Amino acid sequence: MATWVFAEEADGAPTPGSLELVSKAATMGPVTVFYVGTGSPESFATLGGCGATTVHHLDTGDALPAAPAAAALAGLLTGSDASVILFGMGNTDRDIAGMLAARMGAPLVANALDVSTDGAVTVTSEINGGSLGITTEVTGSGPAIVITRPKAFPAEATGGGSPEVHTVAVPETGHAGDATITERHVEASEGPDLEAAAVVVTGGRGLGAEDKFAMIDELAGLLDGAVGGTRAVVDAGWVPYSYQIGQTGKTVKPDVYIAVGVSGAMQHLVGMKGSNTIIAINKDPDAPIFGVADLGIVGDLHKVVPQLIEALKTR
Amino acid sequence: MNIAVCVKQIPDPATPYQLDSENHWVVRPNDQVLDDTDRVGIEVGLQLAEGSEGTVTLFSMSPSGNLQGIRQALAMGADGAVLIDDETLKGSDALTTARALSAAIAQGEYDLIIAGTESTDGFTGVVPQMMSEILDMPCLSFARKVDAADGTVTVERQTASGYEVVTSSMPALLAVTNGAVEPRYPTFKGIMQAKSKPVTVKTAADLGIEKAESQKIVSVDAVASRAAGDIVEDEGEAYTKIVEMLEQVKVI
Numbered sequence: 371m372a373t374w375v376f377a378e379e380a381d382g383a384p385t386p387g388s389l390e391l392v393s394k395a396a397t398m399g400p401v402t403v404f405y406v407g408t409g410s411p412e413s414f415a416t417l418g419g420c421g422a423t424t425v426h427h428l429d430t431g432d433a434l435p436a437a438p439a440a441a442a443l444a445g446l447l448t449g450s451d452a453s454v455i456l457f458g459m460g461n462t463d464r465d466i467a468g469m470l471a472a473r474m475g476a477p478l479v480a481n482a483l484d485v486s487t488d489g490a491v492t493v494t495s496e497i498n499g500g501s502l503g504i505t506t507e508v509t510g511s512g513p514a515i516v517i518t519r520p521k522a523f524p525a526e527a528t529g530g531g532s533p534e535v536h537t538v539a540v541p542e543t544g545h546a547g548d549a550t551i552t553e554r555h556v557e558a559s560e561g562p563d564l565e566a567a568a569v570v571v572t573g574g575r576g577l578g579a580e581d582k583f584a585m586i587d588e589l590a591g592l593l594d595g596a597v598g599g600t601r602a603v604v605d606a607g608w609v610p611y612s613y614q615i616g617q618t619g620k621t622v623k624p625d626v627y628i629a630v631g632v633s634g635a636m637q638h639l640v641g642m643k644g645s646n647t648i649i650a651i652n653k654d655p656d657a658p659i660f661g662v663a664d665l666g667i668v669g670d671l672h673k674v675v676p677q678l679i680e681a682l683k684t685r
Numbered sequence: 686m687n688i689a690v691c692v693k694q695i696p697d698p699a700t701p702y703q704l705d706s707e708n709h710w711v712v713r714p715n716d717q718v719l720d721d722t723d724r725v726g727i728e729v730g731l732q733l734a735e736g737s738e739g740t741v742t743l744f745s746m747s748p749s750g751n752l753q754g755i756r757q758a759l760a761m762g763a764d765g766a767v768l769i770d771d772e773t774l775k776g777s778d779a780l781t782t783a784r785a786l787s788a789a790i791a792q793g794e795y796d797l798i799i800a801g802t803e804s805t806d807g808f809t810g811v812v813p814q815m816m817s818e819i820l821d822m823p824c825l826s827f828a829r830k831v832d833a834a835d836g837t838v839t840v841e842r843q844t845a846s847g848y849e850v851v852t853s854s855m856p857a858l859l860a861v862t863n864g865a866v867e868p869r870y871p872t873f874k875g876i877m878q879a880k881s882k883p884v885t886v887k888t889a890a891d892l893g894i895e896k897a898e899s900q901k902i903v904s905v906d907a908v909a910s911r912a913a914g915d916i917v918e919d920e921g922e923a924y925t926k927i928v929e930m931l932e933q934v935k936v937i
Contacts, residue, residue, distance in 0.1 A: 464810055477780075544826070551851050552850045655829040667917055
């Protein structure tokens with residue numbers, strides 16, 4: 371029984387999230403990867419190094435990948451011995467997973483923190499902001515489509531060799547495939563990579579105004595940290611989506627997470643509660659963020675943060 | 686332009702939801718509210734319909750209860766609602782939900798189908814994509830800016846590093862993010878009119894669908910919470926506590 375993994379390309383290489391999934395799959399048996407992107411011998415070798423034995427490579431060019439990728443995957447999976455296919459939480463992951471499930475009538479479980487194929491496919495996940503753990507057993511037929519949370523598994527090089535690579539032809543998709551990417555824009559952030567930084571400083575709605583984010587930038591800079599934002603401030607347009615931490619954004623597990631003016635909505639907590647040390651500053655003593663904080667300061671962030679910045683500057 | 690908007694009534698998200706002990710399904714009280722994130726899709730739909738003398742029809746699947754959440758959505762200005770309410774569909778998975786909504790929508794003719802990115806109670810986040818496959822429409826997901834005219838729809842689609850501009854012909858399905866538009870508040874007139882707007886109820890048989898059994902929750906356990914932290918009221922010196930902690934964990 372092969373475990374399949376959807377892997378996506380970014381900046382000419384498999385995304386870190388994709389490699390986490392390949393590494394996890396390698397602990398479950400032989401791994402077949404469905405790779406969407408331009409593709410290169412280096413990319414395929416990276417996938418092989420994490421345990422992929424076979425790679426099916428599809429390049430969708432300027433077409434929105436979801437429909438052609440789902441159609442191609444359905445063709446490959448039908449009649450295969452796949453028991454499970456792992457997806458990440460990326461936007462394209464979710465598009466393809468959803469369309470694939472509908473196309474194949476296959477079972478789909480989302481927000482997975484772990485998956486097992488010993489016997490029936492079982493998936494563990496958490497709800498209510500991580501307070502309840504759920505175990506789901508897949509009972510439907512067809513490969514189980516499992517969408518996993520980022521950083522649920524470490525990416526590990528297994529020392530595997532080059533995988534066997536098959537080029538997949540772009541399939542006919544009908545009207546569903548009629549969507550074209552006409553422009554690509556990068557909204558660059560400065561400083562360390564949010565998902566890899568040892569310190570993350572996140573600003574929430576409690577900052578009150580967009581220009582107050584300068585304070586977050588300065589604090590993060592003093593700690594060599596990265597800057598994050600909640601969904602509320604991203605939706606308000608204060609910072610780009612690439613800053614978003616939470617259910618629909620990035621998942622971070624830094625050594626220190628500093629939440630400034632963040633209430634701690636469930637959808638935010640799932641993206642940061644794995645941090646080693648959590649410090650929160652909020653004026654509302656009942657804010658849920660204090661429930662996960664190692665140190666919570668109930669007070670006016672407009673006073674506390676400038677004081678903190680001054681103290682750090684004088685060191 | 687005629688527009689279908691998918692909306693969901695959910696238990697009030699201010700209180701953690703309860704699971705029933707037998708099937709572990711979310712307990713749905715009679716008083717449910719409109720999922721706040723759906724207001725964005727409704728607003729996008731209303732703006733496009735208003736600019737083209739079109740209509741906005743809501744589609745929802747849930748036990749109807751007292752229709753409070755649907756009336757909240759109608760009060761924003763939608764023309765009517767189709768509600769799928771059938772005891773046999775209780776505990777449906779995402780695919781059954783997508784099949785039901787698609788079947789109901791396919792009974793009419795719409796230029797655009799609009800949904801949110803994910804519900805606030807379920808967070809599965811794949812129903813729009815499933816519907817696009819079933820309805821054979823392009824799925825323009827994670828859309829934060831929408832333009833539609835003359836049979837073409839263009840969106841800014843959020844990506845991990847920024848955004849991309851995606852365009853397709855209509856009919857198409859949009860899954861919008863919360864940042865797409867600022868939803869309007871219902872007016873008093875809107876709230877009064879919502880009480881008499883048509884709500885059509887459909888059963889599974891009306892739509893020719895049945896619930897797929899693809900998974901079951903076998904256990905629910907409390908997760909060990911983080912040890913309680915130190916909560917300090919700021920009296921002018923609390924920042925020193927932060928400095929101390931940063932020293933302790935050797936960040937400074």
